[in-house]
Amino acid sequence: MSATLVELVRTxxxxxxxxxxxxxxxxxxxxxQRIGHLLEVGLLARRGKGRSTGGRAPRELRxxxxxxxxxGVEVGVTSVMVGLTSLDGxxxxxxxxxxxxxxxxxxxxxxxxxxxxxxxxxxxxxxxLAGIGVGLPCPVEFASGRPVSPPILSGWDDYPVREWLAxxxxxxxxxxxxxxxxxxxxxxxxxxxxxxxxxxxKVGTGIGAGLVSAGRLHRGAQGCAGDIAHxxxxxxxxxxxxxxxxGCLQTFASGNALGRTATRLAKSGESRPLARRLAEAGEVTAxxxxxxxxxxxxxxxxxxxxxxxxxxxxxTSLINIFNPALVVVGxxxxxxxxxxxxxxxxxxxxxxxxxxxxxxxxxLSEHADRAGVVGAALTAVEExxxxxxxxxxxxxxxxxxx
Amino acid sequence: MSATLVELVRTxxxxxxxxxxxxxxxxxxxxxQRIGHLLEVGLLARRGKGRSTGGRAPRELRxxxxxxxxxGVEVGVTSVMVGLTSLDGxxxxxxxxxxxxxxxxxxxxxxxxxxxxxxxxxxxxxxxLAGIGVGLPCPVEFASGRPVSPPILSGWDDYPVREWLAxxxxxxxxxxxxxxxxxxxxxxxxxxxxxxxxxxxKVGTGIGAGLVSAGRLHRGAQGCAGDIAHxxxxxxxxxxxxxxxxGCLQTFASGNALGRTATRLAKSGESRPLARRLAEAGEVTAxxxxxxxxxxxxxxxxxxxxxxxxxxxxxTSLINIFNPALVVVGxxxxxxxxxxxxxxxxxxxxxxxxxxxxxxxxxLSEHADRAGVVGAALTAVEExxxxxxxxxxxxxxxxxxx
Numbered sequence: 001m002s003a004t005l006v007e008l009v010r011t012x013x014x015x016x017x018x019x020x021x022x023x024x025x026x027x028x029x030x031x032x033q034r035i036g037h038l039l040e041v042g043l044l045a046r047r048g049k050g051r052s053t054g055g056r057a058p059r060e061l062r063x064x065x066x067x068x069x070x071x072g073v074e075v076g077v078t079s080v081m082v083g084l085t086s087l088d089g090x091x092x093x094x095x096x097x098x099x100x101x102x103x104x105x106x107x108x109x110x111x112x113x114x115x116x117x118x119x120x121x122x123x124x125x126x127x128x129l130a131g132i133g134v135g136l137p138c139p140v141e142f143a144s145g146r147p148v149s150p151p152i153l154s155g156w157d158d159y160p161v162r163e164w165l166a167x168x169x170x171x172x173x174x175x176x177x178x179x180x181x182x183x184x185x186x187x188x189x190x191x192x193x194x195x196x197x198x199x200x201x202k203v204g205t206g207i208g209a210g211l212v213s214a215g216r217l218h219r220g221a222q223g224c225a226g227d228i229a230h231x232x233x234x235x236x237x238x239x240x241x242x243x244x245x246x247g248c249l250q251t252f253a254s255g256n257a258l259g260r261t262a263t264r265l266a267k268s269g270e271s272r273p274l275a276r277r278l279a280e281a282g283e284v285t286a287x288x289x290x291x292x293x294x295x296x297x298x299x300x301x302x303x304x305x306x307x308x309x310x311x312x313x314x315x316t317s318l319i320n321i322f323n324p325a326l327v328v329v330g331x332x333x334x335x336x337x338x339x340x341x342x343x344x345x346x347x348x349x350x351x352x353x354x355x356x357x358x359x360x361x362x363x364l365s366e367h368a369d370r371a372g373v374v375g376a377a378l379t380a381v382e383e384x385x386x387x388x389x390x391x392x393x394x395x396x397x398x399x400x401x402x
Numbered sequence: 403m404s405a406t407l408v409e410l411v412r413t414x415x416x417x418x419x420x421x422x423x424x425x426x427x428x429x430x431x432x433x434x435q436r437i438g439h440l441l442e443v444g445l446l447a448r449r450g451k452g453r454s455t456g457g458r459a460p461r462e463l464r465x466x467x468x469x470x471x472x473x474g475v476e477v478g479v480t481s482v483m484v485g486l487t488s489l490d491g492x493x494x495x496x497x498x499x500x501x502x503x504x505x506x507x508x509x510x511x512x513x514x515x516x517x518x519x520x521x522x523x524x525x526x527x528x529x530x531l532a533g534i535g536v537g538l539p540c541p542v543e544f545a546s547g548r549p550v551s552p553p554i555l556s557g558w559d560d561y562p563v564r565e566w567l568a569x570x571x572x573x574x575x576x577x578x579x580x581x582x583x584x585x586x587x588x589x590x591x592x593x594x595x596x597x598x599x600x601x602x603x604k605v606g607t608g609i610g611a612g613l614v615s616a617g618r619l620h621r622g623a624q625g626c627a628g629d630i631a632h633x634x635x636x637x638x639x640x641x642x643x644x645x646x647x648x649g650c651l652q653t654f655a656s657g658n659a660l661g662r663t664a665t666r667l668a669k670s671g672e673s674r675p676l677a678r679r680l681a682e683a684g685e686v687t688a689x690x691x692x693x694x695x696x697x698x699x700x701x702x703x704x705x706x707x708x709x710x711x712x713x714x715x716x717x718t719s720l721i722n723i724f725n726p727a728l729v730v731v732g733x734x735x736x737x738x739x740x741x742x743x744x745x746x747x748x749x750x751x752x753x754x755x756x757x758x759x760x761x762x763x764x765x766l767s768e769h770a771d772r773a774g775v776v777g778a779a780l781t782a783v784e785e786x787x788x789x790x791x792x793x794x795x796x797x798x799x800x801x802x803x804x
Contacts, residue, residue, distance in 0.1 A: 025403055025789060026403070139757055148757060196623070197620070197622055209723070211615075211724075213613075213615040213616070213620040214615070214620070216615075216616060218599070219725075220599055220724060220726070220758075221725050221726055221761065222725055222757050222758060222760060222761065224725045225599075225723065225724055225725040226723065227723070227725070227758070228723060230755055231719055231723075232718075232753075234637065235636065235637070235638075236638060313634075316634070317633055317634075317719050317723070318723060320630065320633060321613075321630060321633075321719070321720060321723055321724070322613075322620070322622060322627055322723070323621075323622025323623050323625070323626045323628075323629070324622070325623035351634075353626065353629055353632055353645070354551070355541055355550060355551050355626045356622075356624060356626055356629065358551075358624060359623065359624065360623075
């Protein structure tokens with residue numbers, strides 16, 4: 001009940017006792033009492049005055065996101081990023097390290113713990129730490145917080161990530177697939193704020209989608225919903241995917257795929273800037289493709305345009321099936337947004353069903369490289385403020401249960 | 403609040419005041435008071451005795467689905483079916499007419515009204531009529547109850563179906579896409595009962611899917627989620643689809659597509675039973691293919707097996723994206739279940755991601771040709787028992803508001 005009130009203020013912007021009574025169907029006395037408690041605890045605050053209704057003007061409520069902090073952790077394949085954020089996901093302090101996730105969960109979590117302790121030491125005046133959210137680059141069983149059959153992360157399968165961190169920091173820990181976390185970040189603090197149905201697509205080293213249905217993450221039965229990397233977009237293709245099949249989206253449009261094609265184009269000399277980069281750095285990556293394309297290299301422009309088309313083909317299926325109001329594109333490759341999106345949009349609007357694209361928007365994420373940290377932090381906030389955990393949070397904030 | 407209690411008893415099977423207090427977090431006094439009112443109104447009933455907890459044994463609650471009736475209406479492309487059902491969707495009385503939906507909404511609704519009046523006259527002793535649910539073979543804006551840009555149903559676009567029926571029967575009317583209604587029927591009274599995430603696939607004259615996420619229908623931003631008919635499953639195909647594109651699932655595995663191929667096989671004499679049928683009846687349909695296949699005709703067996711494979715290819719995308727726990731297959735073509743499902747399953751389990759198929763079941767609908775009526779009726783029940791309409795229902799049942 002208190003959780004419902006906090007949710008309505010935080011996500012719907014309801015700001016008066018009257019509105020909250022209307023929305024919940026609860027009596028005024030009970031609602032006022034709960035609001036009083038939430039104000040006392042510090043999860044709600046008053047802001048200025050609301051419109052007068054004749055008598056005393058009610059003072060509007062807002063969610064008091066400064067009441068506590070959470071950690072958001074993004075475990076990437078080649079880096080880890082840790083951020084301490086307010087309850088609105090806004091980072092107060094961030095650390096990033098180059099890191100190989102293949103070093104396994106214990107070494108990785110130990111590194112993360114060290115980064116967290118550094119951050120806490122740097123911000124002794126921060127509000128109390130209330131929880132930790134973690135995004136992993138693999139399917140996760142959300143209820144247990146454990147990785148499930150990660151295809152590339154040996155050693156992580158079924159590892160108790162939640163328990164490891166909870167035992168060290170004494171707060172609630174929630175673990176999800178990083179793309180789901182990023183989708184939640186867009187829903188609560190990004191381009192998708194207030195939308196019911198949208199899709200977040202991450203185009204980075206790998207490719208994945210997070211689906212939001214009726215304002216809630218659709219995780220699926222095994223927590224692997226949104227795995228679009230292996231949609232077959234070209235049955236005639238002979239490109240072999242790591243999954244054992246051919247024609248997967250992943251083999252055409254991921255950062256990995258772009259890097260491989262770029263290496264070939266560098267070696268053959270078809271792209272001069274890539275050849276130069278290869279000679280200088282010893283390797284070329286998707287980021288080099290974006291950089292060269294931004295400088296006008298026609299080969300790299302073409303490469304990004306083709307990747308956008310391939311993404312568009314996969315998104316066409318996704319859009320016909322899910323009928324989102326918005327597709328948010330994020331991840332490393334999306335940093336080449338203006339070079340990638342036109343061809344992607346062209347295919348989507350040409351090939352999807354007219355009704356599904358009537359009001360569809362395709363936009364870039366505004367979170368850039370913070371998307372993982374913000375999303376992971378907000379994953380923890382979502383749970384902390386939910387009916388199952390709000391009591392723990394209020395206890396933490398006041399030293400007594402509601 | 404009362405709506406939550408009814409939902410918990412009806413869909414979760416919670417049966418005691420204690421369980422309801424635990425599930426809602428509400429105090430015992432309030433819960434007992436609301437239960438008392440719902441018993442009085444007749445939406446809940448007592449059944450036998452629960453386990454004793456030392457003192458007086460609490461008598462278990464159940465949803466009293468006999469309290470009222472609703473109409474479920476399925477408007478197909480070539481028929482209409484109307485059923486009067488209890489609040490659990492079980493039909494008390496059903497009428498079906500051959501009918502062409504192209505006659506437009508007014509003639510069609512007048513026919514439906516006549517069928518309803520016949521049914522009411524035949525069942526003068528039935529509990530009071532509380533609502534009407536309608537399934538249409540096109541996208542529907544659920545909030546307004548109006549068809550949206552139906553690709554084939556000229557005259558139906560934006561027609562006020564809800565208002566037309568509501569003005570004649572004086573009860574609430576809800577209109578949805580028929581496949582969504584069928585999915586809801588499976589969730590509340592079918593193979594998918596109690597599941598959080600599943601997909602219903604109708605393979606009839608056309609093809610469509612209904613998606614259920616976290617126990618709720620995912621309708622999408624324009625109400626056209628689950629439109630899998632136009633997923634491109636063969637970019638190299640030259641089969642022209644009505645939508646203007648080629649390679650659509652619809653051109654391979656729908657009843658229409660089967661009928662067309664069957665006609666060709668009949669004319670060429672490749673299938674003897676089909677040729678015989680064409681000579682006798684002047685046409686051959688998907689049903690003739692099923693019948694001939696059931697008699698062992700190898701050409702028709704092959705045709706159904708190929709259709710199953712094509713469906714499997716489309717479902718592979720759907721399963722990778724949505725990660726359901728169950729796929730329920732229904733619709734006319736699915737009546738050939740044992741001839742269609744093996745090849746469908748083979749492709750799904752071979753090509754979908756291992757994690758997504760780890761616990762996946764693929765099953766036939768048990769509702770057979772009643773799926774549309776049951777689903778439409780339960781669409782109305784779902785709304786009638788929801789927070790927005792429960793008061794109207796209790797007023798109807800008692801003559802006074804709660």
